[in-house]
Amino acid sequence: MSMNAYFRRYWQLYALLVLPLAYFIIFKYGPMYGIQIAFKDFNFFQGIGGSEWIGFEAFKEVFGMKDFYLTLRNTLMLNFLDLLVSFPAPLIMAIMLYELKSAWFKKLSQTILYIPHFISWVIIGGIVYQVFGTQSGMINNVITGLGLEAIPFLTDKSAWLVTYLLVGVWQSAGWGTIIYLAALTGINKELFEAAGIDGAGRLKKIWHITLPGLKPTIVMLLIMNLGHMISIGFERPYVIGNLAVRDYSEVLSTFVYRIGLESGQYTLATVVGLFQAVVGLVFVLGANYASKKLTDESIL
Amino acid sequence: MFGNKRRNGIPGSNGSKKSLVVLATACSLLFTACSADKAPSSGGETDGATSGKRVTLKVEVFDRGNSPDGMTITDNYLTKFVQEKFGDPNNIDVEFVPVPRSEEVEKLNVLMASGSNVPDIVFTYDPNTFNRYAKQGGLTDVGPLLDEHAPNLKAFLGEEVLGYGQFEGTQFAVPAKRSNVGKYASFIRQDWLDKLGLPVPQTTDELYDTLKAFKEKDPGETGGQVIPMGMTIASAQYEPLLWSFIKPLTEEEQYTLTQQLGSNDYPTLLPGFKDGLKFMNTLYNEGLISKDFGLDKDKKKLGEDVATGKVGFYSEDDINPFYENGSVETLQKNVPGALLHSVDVFTNEEGKHAKPMYAPNGMYIMIPKSSERSVEAIKYLEWMATGDNLFQMQNGIEGENYTMVDDIPVAVENPTEEALNRLFNGGDMTIISNGKQLGSMEKNLKARALQMPKQLLEQVEKAQEIANTDVIAPVLMNRPIEAQTKYGTTLLDKFNEMIVKTTMAKPDQFDAVYESMMKDYMSSGGQAILDERKEAYKEMQAK
Known part of the structure; x- marks a missing residue:
């Protein structure tokens, strides 16, 4: 087929590609022009082009800041703990949903589990405050009502960590089941029947059929999650965090917000952003390499 | 900035929504920056x-x-x-x-x-x-x-x-x-005092006893929910308390030790500051302020607690509680017979009710x-x-929006919808002035009080008077302090963190927490501000 005929035949497919391509060029590649701010003494009125080059000065400054290491540590810590707690949650939930016999109950539970995903973090923050507050939170009202000591869910560092993680599970686990449920539909039903005839109980079936069936998905998701250890969403730590637990709740994204947008030090904010991007790239490439070794699947 | 794209790489996962704010701000930041160079x-x-x-x-x-x-x-x-x-x-x-x-x-x-x-x-x-x-x-x-x-x-x-x-x-x-440069006043539940037969506290020490009585006797019958003193991590609540602990300053101390973060002066390095924190620590550990005060940045919870009759005493922007449908009116709806009176309590070493005021600008x-x-x-x-x-932009049309009484424009009662809507943005359009200008401070204050519900007028006027009593003027340096511009926002966070952490510390750990927070504050820019202010002061003296 000549080039001409080829295009005449498939141009619609290429036309469909234009929008996503434009999206990536405008929103992902375009802004990369701004990376140079990290190496310049950014001046609002001179713009990027007019600002003076300062080499690695800003990097030196950022790497000399105590708060940078604190937020870096917290980012890694929160992400790692999130991985431990939030990663298995949807898996367990998906298996439980899969085991349900009653179709309408399954649908109902699924819907209820999804709902938190659609609630904005700002609203969740308000709910968390009302529920977990020490002075007049719902839970502590019950605890003090029983004559016990109130638990500072939000103002004690360790208690806050648990609150943070569990709220994360509550918000995202239901939504996370989708991908496992999709993978589960791919498992051959005959395997379960055969196992049943051989006398396998429910737990044996889960252990020997369901879990192995999900293994590729689990490994894949785990590796992809590892690739994002260095980046963290802004809203969750910002909204749930507070001054009393700042030692744990201040992360790179909130750090960037504070020094960049609030203090107008765009150069420093860009340095942190660039640092995150570079480390993130290393993580993703590493994860990809690991994936290739372990599962023979890779993105690149 | 680029790393914030997505927390989980799963298609359709929840990561993208969460990071949208960061991403959007990052994008807008970069984009606008891009177009700026031309x-x-x-x-x-x-x-x-x-x-x-x-x-x-x-x-x-x-x-x-x-x-x-x-x-x-x-x-x-x-x-x-x-x-x-x-x-x-x-x-x-x-x-x-x-x-x-x-x-x-x-x-x-x-x-x-x-x-x-x-x-x-x-x-x-x-x-x-x-x-x-x-x-x-x-x-x-x-x-x-x-x-x-x-x-x-x-x-x-x-x-x-x-x-x-x-x-x-x-x-x-x-x-x-x-x-008007007055900033803060304090408020107490007069009906609680009456019920307990207590006098209005006149000093910080007396206040402490009153708060303890509020806690023990629960005159509001809140069922153990009483918050003797309303506290938040907003300046209106902690500033009047902390500044009253600051010792008399020499001119040099004023210039060099004050730290201006944002538009306000902060007492972090001033003598007496630690005593103020210590007092807050005592209040907290004896259950006299809310356990969650450190979470209340926007005073929402405080407003709720005042309006539902749990709070016995608190400090606030002078006339803030008195607005129509504000704290006092809601409180009186919820708790019939409740009285919130303006008081001036916190006392410094010299017996003055020292408190900050606004800069004249x-x-x-x-x-x-x-x-x-x-x-x-x-x-x-x-x-x-x-x-x-x-005057016309601030007050609208005579007869429809206001009538002149003793040279002061008084808002017409039950104005028409049209008249009301006329000035909805009055405060924001008259950019050369903050508040109504009638030629003298006295008239300005009078006019300000007359905007409030009539039955509260007495307390409003008292609050305004308190706000202008024994005020501490902001320190104006003769040149900008660069470190303040650079570290101001960060240090303001650290300052608030210091208050929260020292207040919430166990009494025997107070000193250790204070020391470590102070060290952190100084190394995050506090020292740089101090050095620069010392230098600026030297220049001033040399001239």
């Missing part, structure tokens, strides 16, 4: 109006999202008033550029960096932002323009207020003038260097300060 032309003062051609003057306006039906923030009674009385006679189209009030600084930064669509008149409450713009050379020197075109404006503002708009000796901003009004309408911009401000223009 922008600024060097043009400063060009005469547009004299050429006879009709020109457009763009003026920033705060948008609080409260425009009544049929009006917008850029098209309403006052914008038409401005166009008719100032624009048309001078052959100028006045165009208003809305900026959301809640993200004033962020949005202004983005506007300034975009270069192309910057309003000719911009403003901010944040002195750091003003200093940063001035330092980066982005502002027009308005000194000569004021001399040439704005005699009324200069007279209206006065030397002292104008001084706040100078950066290294150059007049880079026109500061607005405040009609309000916003910093600036003209970007790239503006070609700087003359018109100054003329606009001059027009506002001339004759009764400001």
Whole structure:
């Protein structure tokens, strides 16, 4: 087929590609022009082009800041703990949903589990405050009502960590089941029947059929999650965090917000952003390499 | 910035939504930055109006999202008033550029960096932002323009207020003038005192005893929910308490040890500050303030607790509790017979009720260097300060909005919807003034009190009087302190963190927590500010 005929035949497919391509060029590649701010003494009125080059000065400054290491540590810590707690949650939930016999109950539970995903973090923050507050939170009202000591869910560092993680599970686990449920539909039903005839109980079936069936998905998701250890969403730590637990709740994204947008030090904010991007790239490439070794699947 | 794209790589997972805010801000930041490099032309003062051609003057306006039906923030009674009385006679189209009030600084930064669509008149409450713009050379020197075109404006503002708009000796901003500099008063449940047969506390020590009595005897019958003293991590609640612990200062100490973070002075390094924290620590550990005060940044919870009758005593912006449907009115609805009286309690070493006051200036009004309408911009401000223009913009139409009683405009009771809507943005349009200006502080305060519900007038007037008693004036340095511009926002966070952590520490750990927070504060910029202020003070002395 000549080039001409080829295009005449498939141009619609290429036309469909234009929008996503434009999206990536405008929103992902375009802004990369701004990376140079990290190496310049950014001046609002001179713009990027007019600002003076300062080499690695800003990097030196950022790497000399105590708060940078604190937020870096917290980012890694929160992400790692999130991985431990939030990663298995949807898996367990998906298996439980899969085991349900009653179709309408399954649908109902699924819907209820999804709902938190659609609630904005700002609203969740308000709910968390009302529920977990020490002075007049719902839970502590019950605890003090029983004559016990109130638990500072939000103002004690360790208690806050648990609150943070569990709220994360509550918000995202239901939504996370989708991908496992999709993978589960791919498992051959005959395997379960055969196992049943051989006398396998429910737990044996889960252990020997369901879990192995999900293994590729689990490994894949785990590796992809590892690739994002260095980046963290802004809203969750910002909204749930507070001054009393700042030692744990201040992360790179909130750090960037504070020094960049609030203090107008765009150069420093860009340095942190660039640092995150570079480390993130290393993580993703590493994860990809690991994936290739372990599962023979890779993105690149 | 680029790393925040997505937390989980799973298609359709929840990561993308969460990071949207960061991503969006990052994008806008970078984009506007991109387009900025072609922008600024060097043009400063060009005469547009004299050429006879009709020109457009763009003026920033705060948008609080409260425009009544049929009006917008850029098209309403006052914008038409401005166009008719100032624009048309001078052959100028006045165009208003809305900026959301809640993200004033962020949005202004983005506007300034975009270069192309910057309003000719911009403003901010944040002195750091003003200093940063001035330092980066982005502002027009308005000194000569004021001399040439704005005699009324200069007279209206006065030397002292104008001084706040100078950066290294150059007049880079026109500061607005405040009609009232009083800041804080305290409030106590008089009905609780009456019930317990207690006198109104006059000193900090007496207050402590009163709070303990509130806690033990629970006169509000809250069922153990009583919060003897309302506290938050907003300045109105902790400042009156902390400043009353500051010891008398020498002039040198004032200049060198004060730390200005944002628009307020902070007492972090002043002698006595630690005692204040220690007192808060005691209050907390004895259950006299809310366990969750450190979570209450926006005073929402405090307002709720006051209105539901749980709080016995608290400090607040002087007339804040008295607004229509505000704390007091809601409280009296919830708890019949509740009385919230204005009191002045916190006492310093000298027996004075020392508390901070506002600087005499309000916003910093600036003209970007790239503006070609700087003359018109100054003329606009001059027009506002001339004759009764400001008065009309603040008070509306006589008979419909107000009637004159003893030279003071008093709001008409039950005004028509039209009259009410006329002034919905009055405070934000009259940029040269914070609050109503009637020629003297006394009249200003009177007018301010008369806006409040009538039955509360007595307490309002008392609160205003308290707010202006024994006030501590802000320290004005003769040159900008660069470290303050740079570290101000970070240190403000650290300052609040220090209050929260030292207050919540176990009494025996107080010293250790204080030491470590102080160390952190100093190394995060506190020391840099101290050094620079010492140097600036030396220069002042040498002159």
